[in-house]
Amino acid sequence: MNISFKKTYKFAVKSALYISLFSTAFVVVLVAMIFNYTPKSLWLFGSVFIVIIYVFSFVVLQYRVERFIYRRVKKIYDDVSLLESSSLINYPITTDMETLTREVKKFATDKKLEIEMLKVREQYRREFLGNVSHELKTPLFTVQGYISTLLDGAMEDKVIRKKYLKRAEKGVERLIYIVEDLDMITKLEVGDLNLDYSEFDIVELIQNVFDLLEMKAEKKKISLAFENYHILPNFVWADKDRIQQIIENLIVNSIKYGKINGTTEVAVVNLTKEKVLIRISDNGEGIEKQNIPRLFERFYRVNKSGSRSEGGSGLGLAIVKHIIEAHKEKIYVESEFGVGSEFSFTLEKADMKRDLKK
CATH class of the missing domain: 3.30.565.10 (Histidine kinase-like ATPase, C-terminal domain)
Structure with missing residues (x-):
């Protein structure tokens, strides 16, 4: 997985500044106590020293912290293989831990909601299939029962034959009613039913x-x-x-x-x-x-x-x-x-x- 990292310099800038200020103040005080320098010389020495220390600290910190974070951040993204299909992969990945934490937390929250939604849909699907099965099964078994009775010999009795055929017809009508209603709902959901x-x-x-x-x-x-x-x-x-x-x-x-x-x-x-x-x-x-x-x-x-x-x-x-x-x-x-x-x-x-x- 090719990852483009978005560098951040905020940590190195602040850390280098703190180190430079402390180091310069300490060295200037120490030099003033040991050597007999004029204030102008101390000021010049301090200015040069703070610039050198700042640049050196910044380079070292940025390089070391970036390397330290990069390896661990890369491992996080490699471990979370689902990121391939997430929206995070469309953006440069930052080495700023605060931003990274926020993005990964958002990703985890989104995935949790997605999983919960899938569970709800799966529960609804099971209930729906069970209900459809029950609704269709009742009239189907009714029709089957009446027809089987007729085929087993009751057809010769005109009274029973007429009564059972009428009941079987009602069962078929109920099946048609259910199928027509299902067809209408499907059309309404997909927008195929035009309103006049x-x-x-x-x-x-x-x-x-x-x-x-x-x-x-x-x-x-x-x-x-x-x-x-x-x-x-x-x-x-x-x-x-x-x-x-x-x-x-x-x-x-x-x-x-x-x-x-x-x-x-x-x-x-x-x-x-x-x-x-x-x-x-x-x-x-x-x-x-x-x-x-x-x-x-x-x-x-x-x-x-x-x-x-x-x-x-x-x-x-x-x-x-x-x-x-x-x-x-x-x-x-x-x-x-x-x-x-x-x-x-x-x-x-x-x-x-x-x-x-x-």
């Missing part, structure tokens, strides 16, 4: 979602309503289909985890001149504090057994987060266990978009 921006009334869109989910909410006797009964139209600039998907996912979750005879309320708030805030709140079971930071992870479930029995791909909130971020907006969540949850996100007002076009 348009101007639309967010209040009207929410009402349409209420109508779509009315029967689902009725099964648990959950009422869907606006927080303000006299809400006025509010036009936003976004991808209408994707925003509808967000609202559907959030309201479906509020129904899924809501209490019987509970409520789900949606508010549309003019946050600023440029932004509108959509807030979806419920009085369901709520989310424990330690689970909130992981809510938007793929396949992460707060109640793993209960939520799987409710259906869904486990990707809903992850998709919601990615769609919001694709719009360059923010999503927020507040929840208190046993009290309820509130999800909110921002959108750009259509009025601001029209003003910018003008």
Whole structure:
């Protein structure tokens, strides 16, 4: 490894100065005591002596210290083979120990953070693969079980055949649902999913979602309503289909985890001149504090057994987060266990978009 060292003279300069001053003062006093020199002669002698001693001390110190440090510093850089791939190798390596210590300490800190990040990613990768395996395994085994039963002789019974084929179809639909959601998240993450921006009334869109989910909410006797009964139209600039998907996912979750005879309320708030805030709140079971930071992870479930029995791909909130971020907006969540949850996100007002076009 070829290393270019950046020399520093600060140590030699200061050390040579201290040696020169002390040596000159000592010799001048000694000469004045032993020999009968005039002040002018002593001054001349001292001036010449201090220059000679300074130059000699500087050369010796610089050479010796540089050699001493060079050998050890070179060994440090040779031992730390990872420096080949670090940013340190792009700069001249200094023989100043303070600078060297700072650089090596920074390198060690960066590597420690990098290792910790890799550990977190590895843990996430293992969890993700385990979750994907579990999510796909359940419907696959279900379909396999029904088909195997039919092949083992149950096909002759028309009633059983029809019932099992319908159940197998549901399992296949769940597989397709999971794969489609995974495909969407992948496209959102790599930026391949193009958003079709348009101007639309967010209040009207929410009402349409209420109508779509009315029967689902009725099964648990959950009422869907606006927080303000006299809400006025509010036009936003976004991808209408994707925003509808967000609202559907959030309201479906509020129904899924809501209490019987509970409520789900949606508010549309003019946050600023440029932004509108959509807030979806419920009085369901709520989310424990330690689970909130992981809510938007793929396949992460707060109640793993209960939520799987409710259906869904486990990707809903992850998709919601990615769609919001694709719009360059923010999503927020507040929840208190046993009290309820509130999800909110921002959108750009259509009025601001029209003003910018003008």
